[in-house]
Amino acid sequence: MENIQQRGHLLTEQINPNSQNLDQLNTVELVTLFNNEDAQTLTAISQAKLELAQAIDAASAALSKGGRLFYVGAGTSGRLGVLDAAECPPTFCTDPDMVQGIIAGGAAALIRSSENLEDSSQDGGEAIAQRKITEKDVVVGISAGGTTPYVHGALNAAKQRGATTVAMSCVPAEQVLIIVDIDIRLLTGPEILAGSTRLKAGTVTKMALNILSTGVMVKLGKVYGNRMIDVSVTNSKLYDRALRILEELTELSRQEAAQLLDRSGKRVKLALLMHWTGLDPEAGQSLLDNHHGNLRVALESSKKP
Template sequence: MNNVEERGHLLTEQVNPNSQNLDQLSALELVDLFNKEDEKTLIAIASSRIQLAEAIDKTAKSLAQGGRLFYVGAGTSGRLGVLDAAECPPTFCTPPELVQGIIAGGAGALVRSSEDLEDQAEDGAEAIAHRQITELDVIVGIAAGGTTPFVHGAIAAARGRGATTIFMTCVPVEQVKIEVDVDIRLLVGPEIIAGSTRLKAGTVTKMALNILSTGVMVQLGKVYGNRMVDVAVTNRKLHDRALRMLQDLTSLSREEAGFLLERSGRQVKLALLMYWTGLDKVEGASLLSQNHGNLRVAVEKVLGVRG
């Protein structure tokens, strides 16, 4: 698909019959219409649950073996990928290179329209080559309308290098076919404003990316129960969250939790391991490393019971 005329049949380009009088609605009627249409995002996620789970499993396996996760997109799709990647280090204390976002047009496209740059498949392929993608890496191509050449070029190049490839789009497979390892179709239907995929399509994409990255991090041991134990303690809010986690999961007072947090080098996961097992900082860090950072497994190794 190389020109606009060929894209008119796409689901994301269709006219929504429920919003044909959009310019005549009151503000409240407009809000109610958005709310009704956005209900379709939940249905789309539920319909893609098997594919999302497969994407989580494959990505976690690759990252556990030393691979990296890359999101590739243009426009809104690219921005959403960059956002999800940027949120991983503070949330899960991951190194910046572990999860990366690639957007057509580079950093400048995050704040300025650069739609013309999405039409270059060779630029997508070049982005893959530049980052020296290998068979250990995972590439998630994000394209609401499914046809973005930049994304297709990146996926083709990544497949050529043996990487795991995932496609995330809002059009059915019969409209856009692609060879990938996991094909995620988030079908939310036509937008309230025809073709404006920053709306439902953008919302459902953000939801899917939240599920994917969080699911991967859970499988990598970045969470204990439902606690963010790998949080990077870099400001007052996160310091307070760290102390509250320690208090909730131990019998320590806030002051005692503060002392423990400092002794662990401000690492909540290590602080908990030290408290539960009696290990010192060096011993605890070594045990966590041996168990790929999984706190529950590390505790079981010492205590012989489930942590």
């Protein structure tokens, strides 16, 4: 008989006492139960805030020096990593190579379950090799139960290549030991539907990834105040958002904001710098480049005699 690892002791696989009559609840009771259980995600994030902050600092430092951020996972965890990575270019105008998602089974696994592919640690290691990961990079392994061989294989390979390694899981360290540089534990307890980690575990993972990637982009100067000044203006919605950002921060009319945005080549950050300093697009971009794209630092520099 095949030797199958026992996982029943894991927090994510245990039986939730609050939902043992799940199939007997009326619909309102069902929704109420979900709402009550999902509240645990906020506590889990709060308890992991120091580790999340460490991951933000490590990733932002790496990316500022030309490194890359990788998310690695299988199933739901892998899909969440790919989703977060895919949303960075339109939100922060990043190069698609800067933040990448790696999922067991590749693109096909995004729309069709390929859960058996998570059992190969060798495949995880090969995915790291294929992307030529180095000591400049940060690799985040995502596994709700913390035992996914594909993720462990990827983390071990990344570690051997000198990359900074981060683990994101939903089980306590005493249940599963993961040797990484930063160990993020998001403890939301047993699922309403036993073992279905696309529920609370998936929700808290999405929340943590939101915080991680957005925090990194804030540190990289892609945000001014709470505006996404590096937004990629690629459709009418984003063009409208860009104009509103310019209107709100400069008090220009919509027509004036549109003219300024066009002069900047639809680059909101550059448009703001041009407006506040009087620089032309070439000089403004040069100033931004000299300060690693950080608008606030570039503005302070322009005020110095």
